[in-house]
Amino acid sequence: MKRFFCSSNHVGKRLDIFLTELTGLTRSQIKKAIDQGRVEVNDKIVTKANYKLKGKERVVFSPLPPVELDITPEPIPLDIIYEDEDLVVLNKPPGLVVHPAPGHLKGTLVHALLYHCNHLSGIGGVKRPGIVHRLDKDTSGLMLVAKNDVAHQELSQQFKERIIKKQYLALVFEIPKGKTGVIDFSLGRHPKERKKISIKTKNPRSALTSWQRKETFPHSALLLCEPQTGRTHQIRVHLSSIGHPILGDPIYFRKSKIKQIPLKKVRQIFQQIPRLMLHSWQLQFIHPVTKEDMKFEAPLPADMKEVINSLKQVADA
Numbered sequence: 554m555k556r557f558f559c560s561s562n563h564v565g566k567r568l569d570i571f572l573t574e575l576t577g578l579t580r581s582q583i584k585k586a587i588d589q590g591r592v593e594v595n596d597k598i599v600t601k602a603n604y605k606l607k608g609k610e611r612v613v614f615s616p617l618p619p620v621e622l623d624i625t626p627e628p629i630p631l632d633i634i635y636e637d638e639d640l641v642v643l644n645k646p647p648g649l650v651v652h653p654a655p656g657h658l659k660g661t662l663v664h665a666l667l668y669h670c671n672h673l674s675g676i677g678g679v680k681r682p683g684i685v686h687r688l689d690k691d692t693s694g695l696m697l698v699a700k701n702d703v704a705h706q707e708l709s710q711q712f713k714e715r716i717i718k719k720q721y722l723a724l725v726f727e728i729p730k731g732k733t734g735v736i737d738f739s740l741g742r743h744p745k746e747r748k749k750i751s752i753k754t755k756n757p758r759s760a761l762t763s764w765q766r767k768e769t770f771p772h773s774a775l776l777l778c779e780p781q782t783g784r785t786h787q788i789r790v791h792l793s794s795i796g797h798p799i800l801g802d803p804i805y806f807r808k809s810k811i812k813q814i815p816l817k818k819v820r821q822i823f824q825q826i827p828r829l830m831l832h833s834w835q836l837q838f839i840h841p842v843t844k845e846d847m848k849f850e851a852p853l854p855a856d857m858k859e860v861i862n863s864l865k866q867v868a869d870a
Contacts, residue, residue, distance in 0.1 A: 638701075
């Protein structure tokens, strides 16, 4: 059981959002707890997630009991960068789905982690045990996983407070004019295509991404990107919005743009790119138990290196 005090700063805020920000749980988990009568405001049970706080209220939250996992562990190889009794830092390969979902009920990172760790934090729910954050299927690189509930709650809070720093390497279409930049466009679901995220949305949420140009190649550039917020598809949509979509992006990069490139060899390289050229390169956080500063780095995967080397050869020709 957890107790919180609602100050005047929270007046008008929805109850489910208030608890999501303070507990590290997802909105859906909070809503389920509210629906089950597990939340009290000033000693009265509240069963509406959209209840608006009035200020100077006492909120009591009883977390949902742990749910027994129904996922069968699978011996899928993992590239473990670091591990202790509280957490795992791993280098996710491209093509590996993070958690079970329709169309991907087997062979996910969660299946692999359960085989490797035997147990994980249950806060993420049955299908997302230990998952503090996620990467898209075709994004490679560093991920952080919690092995117990204490670590999960602490790391989730660090993400919410933007203490955790993540840096990505993205190979983008064409060369940005400046060497650095900041993209400050709110994001939300596309008004018509629900699987897409857009800057033109009816329900915008603030999103901020800074970028730095690392290298340039014919009709492309390698950017170092640091998202200050953690919105779905944030880097992909933000870079596309400034005219530099990530190469290989099946959603936000129009392949028709490749035809505009005068160099035949560059067109061929772009057409053969196997997947989204986005890599979670660096991860920095405070250890949830020891409070030690932790910093990890994952080198570019072979497929991204191959594309970059091919572009360099064109430039040197």
